[in-house]
Amino acid sequence: MxxxxxxxGVEVSAVKLMRVFHTVSFLFAAAVTLxxxxxxxxxxxxxxxxxxxxxxxxxxxGAGPELVDYTGFPINExxxxxxxxxDPSRVTLRNHQCDGYIMPYQVRAVGNSRAWEERDPxxxxxxxxxxWHQTFEGHRVIWMDGRxxxxxxxxxxxxxxxxxxxxxxxxxxYTTHLKQGWLRRNGLPESDQATVTDFFLRHGxxxxxxxxxxxxxxLAEPMVRTTDFYRQPSDPTxxxxxxxxxxxxxxxxxxxxxxxxxGKHPFLMEFSKTExxxxxxxxxxxxxxxxxxxxxxxxxxxxxxxxxTRPSGAPQNSRAIDPTPHDGEIHVWxxxxxxxxxxxxxxxxxxxxxxxxTFVVDSGxxxxxxxxxxxxxxxxxxxxxxxxxxxxRPDHTGGNVKLRASGNDxxxxxxxxxxxxxxAGVGATIMAHxxxxxxxxxxxxxxxxxxxxxxxxxxxxxxRRRTFQNNESxxxxxxxxxxxxxxxxxxxxxxxxxxxxxxxxxxQYPFIDLNSGGSVQGExxxxxxxxxxxxxxxxxxGGTIIIPGHGYVSDExxxxxxxxxxxxxxxxxxxxxxxxxxxxxxxxxxxxxxxDTRYGATSGAWTTELFVEAVYNSLKGGPAK
Amino acid sequence: MAxxxxxxxxxxxxxxxxxxxxxxxxPPPTPKAGAPVDLTGYWVSLVxxxxxxxxxxxxxxxxxxxxxxPAGKKVADAWDPAKDRTSGNSCKAYGAAAIVRxxxxxxxxxxxxxxxxxxxxxxxxxxxxxxxxxxTQGGDWQxxxxxxxxxxxxxxxxxxxxGYRGGPVGGSLKVVTTKMKPGYLxxxxxxxxxxxxxxxxxxxxxxxxxxxxxxxxxxxxxPAYLSQxxxxxxxxxxxxxxxxxxxxTCVAE
Numbered sequence: 071m072x073x074x075x076x077x078x079g080v081e082v083s084a085v086k087l088m089r090v091f092h093t094v095s096f097l098f099a100a101a102v103t104l105x106x107x108x109x110x111x112x113x114x115x116x117x118x119x120x121x122x123x124x125x126x127x128x129x130x131x132g133a134g135p136e137l138v139d140y141t142g143f144p145i146n147e148x149x150x151x152x153x154x155x156x157d158p159s160r161v162t163l164r165n166h167q168c169d170g171y172i173m174p175y176q177v178r179a180v181g182n183s184r185a186w187e188e189r190d191p192x193x194x195x196x197x198x199x200x201x202w203h204q205t206f207e208g209h210r211v212i213w214m215d216g217r218x219x220x221x222x223x224x225x226x227x228x229x230x231x232x233x234x235x236x237x238x239x240x241x242x243x244y245t246t247h248l249k250q251g252w253l254r255r256n257g258l259p260e261s262d263q264a265t266v267t268d269f270f271l272r273h274g275x276x277x278x279x280x281x282x283x284x285x286x287x288x289l290a291e292p293m294v295r296t297t298d299f300y301r302q303p304s305d306p307t308x309x310x311x312x313x314x315x316x317x318x319x320x321x322x323x324x325x326x327x328x329x330x331x332x333g334k335h336p337f338l339m340e341f342s343k344t345e346x347x348x349x350x351x352x353x354x355x356x357x358x359x360x361x362x363x364x365x366x367x368x369x370x371x372x373x374x375x376x377x378x379t380r381p382s383g384a385p386q387n388s389r390a391i392d393p394t395p396h397d398g399e400i401h402v403w404x405x406x407x408x409x410x411x412x413x414x415x416x417x418x419x420x421x422x423x424x425x426x427x428t429f430v431v432d433s434g435x436x437x438x439x440x441x442x443x444x445x446x447x448x449x450x451x452x453x454x455x456x457x458x459x460x461x462x463r464p465d466h467t468g469g470n471v472k473l474r475a476s477g478n479d480x481x482x483x484x485x486x487x488x489x490x491x492x493x494a495g496v497g498a499t500i501m502a503h504x505x506x507x508x509x510x511x512x513x514x515x516x517x518x519x520x521x522x523x524x525x526x527x528x529x530x531x532x533x534r535r536r537t538f539q540n541n542e543s544x545x546x547x548x549x550x551x552x553x554x555x556x557x558x559x560x561x562x563x564x565x566x567x568x569x570x571x572x573x574x575x576x577x578q579y580p581f582i583d584l585n586s587g588g589s590v591q592g593e594x595x596x597x598x599x600x601x602x603x604x605x606x607x608x609x610x611x612g613g614t615i616i617i618p619g620h621g622y623v624s625d626e627x628x629x630x631x632x633x634x635x636x637x638x639x640x641x642x643x644x645x646x647x648x649x650x651x652x653x654x655x656x657x658x659x660x661x662x663x664x665x666d667t668r669y670g671a672t673s674g675a676w677t678t679e680l681f682v683e684a685v686y687n688s689l690k691g692g693p694a695k
Numbered sequence: 696m697a698x699x700x701x702x703x704x705x706x707x708x709x710x711x712x713x714x715x716x717x718x719x720x721x722p723p724p725t726p727k728a729g730a731p732v733d734l735t736g737y738w739v740s741l742v743x744x745x746x747x748x749x750x751x752x753x754x755x756x757x758x759x760x761x762x763x764x765p766a767g768k769k770v771a772d773a774w775d776p777a778k779d780r781t782s783g784n785s786c787k788a789y790g791a792a793a794i795v796r797x798x799x800x801x802x803x804x805x806x807x808x809x810x811x812x813x814x815x816x817x818x819x820x821x822x823x824x825x826x827x828x829x830x831t832q833g834g835d836w837q838x839x840x841x842x843x844x845x846x847x848x849x850x851x852x853x854x855x856x857x858g859y860r861g862g863p864v865g866g867s868l869k870v871v872t873t874k875m876k877p878g879y880l881x882x883x884x885x886x887x888x889x890x891x892x893x894x895x896x897x898x899x900x901x902x903x904x905x906x907x908x909x910x911x912x913x914x915x916x917x918p919a920y921l922s923q924x925x926x927x928x929x930x931x932x933x934x935x936x937x938x939x940x941x942x943x944t945c946v947a948e
Contacts, residue, residue, distance in 0.1 A: 114847075123926040124760055125760050125761065125762070125925055125926050125927055126744045126745050126760065126927055126928075127744050127745060127760075128759055128760030129759060129760075141746040141747065141750070142742050142743040142744070142746035142750075143743065144743075237865065237901075238731070238732070238847060238865015238866065239845075239846070239847035239865045239866055239867060239898070240865065240898070240900060242900075242903075244903070267902050267903065267905070269898075269900045269910075271867070271896070271898050271910070271912070273845065273867065273869075273896045273912060276912065276914065276926065278896070278898070278910060278912040278928045280900055280908065280910050280928075280930065282902050282905065282906075282908070284905075292902075292905065292906070293743065294741050294743060294908060294930050294932075295743055295744060295930075296744070296910055296912075296928035296929070296930050297928070298912065298926040298927070298928050300926065345747060346751075347747065347751065351750070358742075358746070358750075359741050359742050359743050359746075360739065360741070360742070360798075361739065361740060361742070361798035361799045361800065361817070361939070361941075362939065363742075363750065363798075364750055364798055367750070367751065
């Protein structure tokens with residue numbers, strides 16, 4: 071009487087039968103309801119412990135790849151030249167020592183992986199799938215709840231921002247906001263502009279993972295790779311990957327970045343000769359991944375390969391997306407604590423809010439100042455008390471007059487200053503290095519380039535100006551002869567945010583204006599000064615937040631890559647100058663060819679040609695003191 | 696009460712049959728008609744992994760990452776391509792356990808309602824995937840391959856044959872191959888034996904706004920020469936036509 075046999079072999083009680091009936095009905099109703107609601111039925115459950123099968127590319131993924139082995143990688147010329155300039159000693163630099171792996175490379179690494187689901191405790195709907203990888207402790211979150219991707223001015227991370235959906239028997243994931251990293255850890259780069267579509271397929275205890283990397287900066291075609299994981303029955307209990315940077319090479323000058331001169335890779339032929347792979351194949355490119363290339367293995371010449379180790383063709387424009395919104399609106403992004411980014415007005419604007427009043431860094435072009443004022447009011451009811459300018463440039467100071475007029479500085483009202491200035495406390499106080507005021511104003515009797523109401527009145531002449539506002543330590547550091555002679559960075563110490571001004575952007579080569587007192591060496595020094603003030607939270611990312619003059623919210627990794635670029639370009643130009651090259655010859659050498667698809671411009675206010683010219687003239691005049 | 700179980704069984708069967716009929720429209724389809732995914736067409740391999748082992752013939756004795764046991768290593772170390780050529784075994788690297796790793800193009804078609812055919816231009820090989828009873832005898836390079844559709848599971852929806860709401864359910868082609876003539880996992884004589892069993896999953900992945908990819912996940916089990924399963928996954932890009940199709944004979948070198 072206790073057992074149920076639907077084949078009818080055993081007598082069943084009416085009560086038991088009703089229970090079964092109800093159960094079956096419930097299950098059927100649940101299935102129909104589930105489908106009616108459109109809730110996707112998971113096609114793949116990744117939960118569990120996984121280990122990568124190292125049966126493909128084992129040497130590369132384990133011990134590490136050999137230099138100049140780019141076989142089968144659909145890189146473009148910029149990607150190849152970038153890789154050829156990569157000296158592996160670069161990882162001895164403090165800011166590179168703990169560089170994590172970007173997501174598409176992370177899955178190729180050795181080590182254990184663990185996947186688990188995050189579900190809403192009330193509805194049990196799937197919110198996210200988490201994937202933890204032991205190597206570099208990569209924690210990837212795949213959002214399954216339909217949330218949108220962040221705006222283009224949001225930070226980038228090693229794992230990027232991923233959203234997923236089930237399609238048939240696959241989990242399909244789309245990832246944006248990746249940091250620059252490696253396609254292969256012999257210097258083959260993947261840019262911060264790459265997006266990835268990946269697929270997880272599960273067949274029993276075997277996951278086949280497919281990644282499709284689209285990188286407009288360094289790839290000529292999508293890079294497709296497949297990776298196998300097999301299930302571990304129990305917890306491998308090994309999940310960490312400690313990394314802490316330290317001194318690797320004592321006494322190295324801070325402006326040195328290990329790199330190989332263009333066209334002079336010292337180990338160019340090593341892999342080719344050792345493995346008997348034609349150099350043309352070793353240098354990669356989309357043709358090397360297609361079957362037809364097998365025929366070229368017998369006909370490829372060294373001469374045609376060597377031609378690929380130097381720039382060819384016309385200068386390239388940046389293929390990066392513009393992270394600045396151009397919709398005529400001001401967009402607010404919470405940075406950390408009470409610090410916010412306002413994007414949409416040309417140069418980035420940073421706002422610190424609090425009980426004392428609002429502290430604003432830079433004021434934009436002046437086109438959308440009313441909307442900036444409105445945006446600030448949504449963050450704080452207090453008036454704008456201070457405006458700090460990182461530069462005199464119009465896209466950083468254009469809103470000074472209106473923004474100043476909208477605020478007031480109660481700290482000077484009723485003080486001794488009240489008796490000295492007729493307008494004390496009227497409007498916000500503008501602070502900057504004295505050279506900013508000098509360039510915005512003019513000697514008596516001459517017409518100033520900007521109205522006096524927008525001039526910084528609270529200026530400093532030495533390297534540091536400090537203040538304490540809204541429970542925040544604020545420091546302005548003057549960076550000597552960087553992109554101009556008046557540049558400052560602004561550090562919010564408690565929030566651990568640094569506003570870099572035009573010393574660092576994610577959108578273009580540094581706008582080094584020699585006529586305004588800038589210099590390439592000063593720019594390098596300024597970038598290193600920023601890096602001397604940063605820390606990372608974990609595996610080389612997070613920690614100190616850097617707000618660039620233009621571009622997306624960054625951390626020290628982006629500044630480090632940018633610093634590397636300026637140093638490498640300087641080294642190349644310097645070497646050519648030492649060889650007697652003229653400016654025309656330096657231009658013809660295309661010393662920025664591996665960076666042009668990321669930062670280059672052939673038209674506009676700041677072209678690649680102008681940048682190279684600035685570096686050349688700056689070096690011809692001698693490095694900045 | 697003894698008949699109550701039958702009543703319940705009939706009720707459930709009716710529901711399932713009704714649902715199946717509603718979802719599928721009639722009697723069980725043939726494997727071709729019921730295919731959850733279209734794998735047919737021309738596909739070109741994208742050699743982005745193991746390049747040195749696939750585009751070229753690696754040196755003798757280089758069996759890096761293949762879990763060979765001592766017996767397997769002994770055979771690999773004795774590789775003699777000239778002997779393969781003279782003994783009519785030039786196609787040893789083009790057998791079912793390794794043919795998809797060859798750089799080249801494959802062409803997949805339905806031979807009939809129950810049989811898929813995979814042809815390769817590299818080595819001019821033909822694999823027959825039989826749903827149900829195999830039509831080949833084996834003992835050759837490609838052996839005997841049985842095929843099934845591996846559909847995504849769901850505890851209720853699919854048990855009742857409902858499928859996904861509003862679209863195809865997707866799925867994989869699962870192929871199990873046995874009775875192969877001994878061959879090579881790599882062109883440099885890394886062996887598999889006649890006892891090897893190859894289990895493959897063929898999946899089509901449509902990249903939103905991009906290419907269609909074919910991914911072949913392969914597991915080779917060989918009690919004679921492998922100490923553990925050998926896993927690889929190989930990817931192809933779909934072509935609109937037969938462009939580049941270049942049939943070539945097997946080469947042992």
